[in-house]
Amino acid sequence: MNSQDRRKSCGFRNTFHIENMQMQFASDIATSSPKLFPCKRDHWLPNLDHGFVTSDPISGAEEATVNQLFIPGENRWDYDIIVDLFSEEEQRQILKIPLSSYGRADQIYWVHDNKGLYSVRSGYERLMLEFSQNYSNNMDRYWSTIWNLKIPAKVHNFLWRASQQVLPTSDHLRAKRVDIDKHCPVCLQHDESVLHSLVHCVFARSVWDATGITSSPSLTDSFKDWLNLVLRSNKQDQELIGMTCWAIWTNRNEVVWQSRSHTVLKVIANTKIFLHQWREVHQPAATHIRNPQTLDFAKWYPPAAGSFKINIDAAIFENQ
Numbered sequence: 001m002n003s004q005d006r007r008k009s010c011g012f013r014n015t016f017h018i019e020n021m022q023m024q025f026a027s028d029i030a031t032s033s034p035k036l037f038p039c040k041r042d043h044w045l046p047n048l049d050h051g052f053v054t055s056d057p058i059s060g061a062e063e064a065t066v067n068q069l070f071i072p073g074e075n076r077w078d079y080d081i082i083v084d085l086f087s088e089e090e091q092r093q094i095l096k097i098p099l100s101s102y103g104r105a106d107q108i109y110w111v112h113d114n115k116g117l118y119s120v121r122s123g124y125e126r127l128m129l130e131f132s133q134n135y136s137n138n139m140d141r142y143w144s145t146i147w148n149l150k151i152p153a154k155v156h157n158f159l160w161r162a163s164q165q166v167l168p169t170s171d172h173l174r175a176k177r178v179d180i181d182k183h184c185p186v187c188l189q190h191d192e193s194v195l196h197s198l199v200h201c202v203f204a205r206s207v208w209d210a211t212g213i214t215s216s217p218s219l220t221d222s223f224k225d226w227l228n229l230v231l232r233s234n235k236q237d238q239e240l241i242g243m244t245c246w247a248i249w250t251n252r253n254e255v256v257w258q259s260r261s262h263t264v265l266k267v268i269a270n271t272k273i274f275l276h277q278w279r280e281v282h283q284p285a286a287t288h289i290r291n292p293q294t295l296d297f298a299k300w301y302p303p304a305a306g307s308f309k310i311n312i313d314a315a316i317f318e319n320q
């Protein structure tokens with residue numbers, strides 16, 4: 001293999017990490033082709049976190065360089081060699097790298113600027129764009145998780161209002177110029193907010209501790225961020241988490257309106273019983289054995305002439 005023939009001017013994207021900022025540059029490898037196999041100095045694969053190949057090199061190819069992957073005399077990747085040497089994901093990443101048809105010298109340029117020049121401003125704009133896109137995707141997943149929880153509709157609604165900071169907590173009411181005590185009605189020690197009421201309040205913390213759910217209360221400064229984190233960390237208990245938020249809020253309301261509070265264990269027990277009974281009532285239709293005769297029996301018929309028919313729906317729960 002004539003490596004000189006393969007040292008054509010061929011552009012590729014290189015990834016640099018600068019203080020946690022991932023900045024994508026494009027450069028040319030005519031004069032200094034990186035090594036193919038694991039070498040932390042040679043980050044040449046785009047769109048991979050580490051930027052270098054993780055496939056084991058075949059015998060004799062340990063010192064091979066990237067320009068040996070080109071077809072001699074042509075500005076094209078040698079597909080057969082690439083398939084032989086790399087994993088499927090690495091093959092995809094390599095073959096996506098565009099190769100330049102110009103025979104110019106190596107250079108590094110900033111791909112997010114038309115002239116290839118990096119500036120602090122363009123770097124900042126790029127970071128803010130990535131941040132907003134990541135945040136938007138993260139929030140889309142958050143709302144999708146909330147609405148897909150198999151819990152009562154009123155708890156869905158409650159979680160939406162809590163996430164939007166529109167529960168009638170003291171801080172919210174005072175912002176609306178309602179003359180009300182700023183303290184939490186449960187602990188009487190701290191200013192009340194959604195985050196305090198459902199997460200930081202001594203009562204709420206006792207409930208979360210007793211459930212055994214990893215709640216990490218100090219890591220976030222908004223209820224929505226906290227719930228997002230906890231739901232992702234406890235995927236097997238997502239419904240119970242949503243129901244527990246609602247139960248803590250319900251207990252808070254009983255303190256406000258009825259001057260009574262349940263014990264921590266009572267709140268947890270009631271929450272689990274309610275969730276269990278709700279699930280029993282709302283089993284997916286597919287789990288039932290459908291009997292056509294039964295379905296026909298349940299068909300609605302209009303009342304006889306001169307009479308009224310009242311249709312009602314009810315569910316009965318124990319202890320209520």
Ligand SMILES: [Zn+2]
Binds near residue numbers: 187196197202
């Ligand atoms: Zn409190």
